[in-house]
Amino acid sequence: MTAVDSMRPAIATVRAVRRETADVVTIRLDHGDRSDAFEPGQFHMLYAFGAGEVPISVSGRPARGGGVEHTIRAVGATTRALCRLRRGGTVGVRGPFGTAWPVEEARGRDVVLVAGGIGLAPLRPVIQRIIAERELYGRVTVLYGARTPDDILFEADLARWRGRFDLQVGVTVDHADASWRGHVGVVTTLLTDVDLDPDACLAILCGPEVMMRFTAAELEARGIPRREIWVSLERNMHCGVGLCGHCQMGPELVCRRGPVYRLDHVGRLLGVREV
Amino acid sequence: MSDPAGDARALDVDGLDRLIAALSERGFAPHGPIVRDGSIVWGPLRGVADLPAGWTLEQDAGRCQLVRRGDGALFGWAVGPDSPKRLFLPPSLQLFTARRDDEGGFALDPPAPAPGPIALIGARPCEIAAIAVQDRVLLGSEHTDAHYRARRDEAFIVAAHCGEPGGTCFCVSADTGPSARSGFDLALTELHGDGEHTFVIEVATERGAAVLEAVPHRAATGDEIARAAAVVTGAASRMGRELETDGLRELLYGCREHPRWDEIAARCLGCANCTMVCPTCFCTSVSDLTDITGATAWRERSWDSCFTMDFSYIHGGSVRPSVGARYRHWITHKLASWHDQFDESGCVGCGRCITWCPVAIDITAEVVGLRSDGSPPPRTRTAGFRV
Incomplete structure (x- = not known):
């Protein structure tokens, strides 16, 4: 076959494995020159030998060394197989696919990043990028909601980000345990403590659809227009390149025109039952 | 596109058989409508004898019946349950094989060689329109389907304009038939009855002309061309359904x-x-x-x-x-x-x-x-x- 077959994965080596929580693992992959050819917000199709293939957002660049990181929650057969990978293991990679967060548009603006659950993973490369060129942005706020204290991802990163004087970081949990001394409540409750300038602010949301809907509604109520709010959508995907049909949401082929969308482009669809 | 009135050709049944053979000799695998499983489906075609002579499909909502027509028409029916889709986008296809290596990793076997080209004999105008639709879906964007392309790229298409619409047809509403306008190499219109059995042929591509040159044929007469046009006009007036597409x-x-x-x-x-x-x-x-x-x-x-x-x-x-x-x-x-x-x-x-x-x-x-x-x-x- 002469044409490039977009369904054939490249082979990547697992360079490092870091356990984040009981069911979440971050793996660092190296597939040569193409490893870091991604934009924040894009995803790869990761193939666990014989088990299956799933879309996983890039969760950042490693602090040291090359490669690309993915943070995976074990919820099904394929993600469980990916989470069982060891250093030196092999995984299939296709991509990167999809649209990116509006990092360049955010320059010169205040940026509010709101994450729910595993949704912090696709935001991590944006936060890394912002920190790397911090002088280009205004006030930057990161708000993160996890289900329980045990589900908090990237604890080392969060500690580092909270230690900076140029980032405002808020963390909340839906359900606290006896050890928790932090904020309790859904992530939108953190917004009330944030000083927002509706004329200067760009918002980036990632998490369960219901969380993004409520967060967007709160931001809109605070005067931020829909065109300044960005979301990342999750849909079933088999090909990643707009050929298999699974990821449709109304007229959107989410893998190709998304997963990152400006809210005014998809906001109406988010409110439609079973679209 | 050729001007059908200008350079239309005519083939008899034996000529159509030779056309199928000529395509086969040129390395194409001819496929066409055949009677199988109580219906008319797409399958490999050895010659005219495999075509559904004298059969038709009576169709209505929730109903399809294979019945005798009482004549020897080869294309006296509309469409069966399957379409050329299965030839270009197979219902099931192995995309790759991967094997564990000694180090605990794995590698992919080299891609399978591309299949040889297919020739479609008697593709309906709506089917040709559907191929064009799938071309845009599977080949029209940045990432294309390599497996579809390998089957689709060289395919030779002989269209069969429709003379016998089915009870559920509405190609006139969809503006795709009953005659095909593009997307084929050759197109035929079947004329039969009163001892006549002729195919009026339009030539649309150079390779279509080249294949036809290898087959005994003659120029179509003005009368044949007029009757071929009437076959299609008649079909257009007998659509089983309609769909208002405005708005x-x-x-x-x-x-x-x-x-x-x-x-x-x-x-x-x-x-x-x-x-x-x-x-x-x-x-x-x-x-x-x-x-x-x-x-x-x-x-x-x-x-x-x-x-x-x-x-x-x-x-x-x-x-x-x-x-x-x-x-x-x-x-x-x-x-x-x-x-x-x-x-x-x-x-x-x-x-x-x-x-x-x-x-x-x-x-x-x-x-x-x-x-x-x-x-x-x-x-x-x-x-x-x-x-």
């Missing part, structure tokens, strides 16, 4: 909460038949499988359907758990969002989804129902379903 996209986007969806859901079995027979439905799923030792794995791609629960499943549940939402998604995609995605309709008016629906749901009647305010719909079009 359809806006209609479907505007009626997401119409009570009709629940009414359809009460009848729809979610069986996916409509999507399996649809010549434009392109959705596929991949499954990653292993042998029993776990040393060899492969990826299989199969047709899938938006009518299944699994189709839209993400962790936490299916995006479209209700049957009504799945039907709404399917018809909205066909008639509305396809325009947004690919600048055209996803429906070519072949009527297969109507014929092969086990409960006789009729896309044309559903549009009529959705155009109404939600009061009980006219049910005349579903009368063909017999219990």
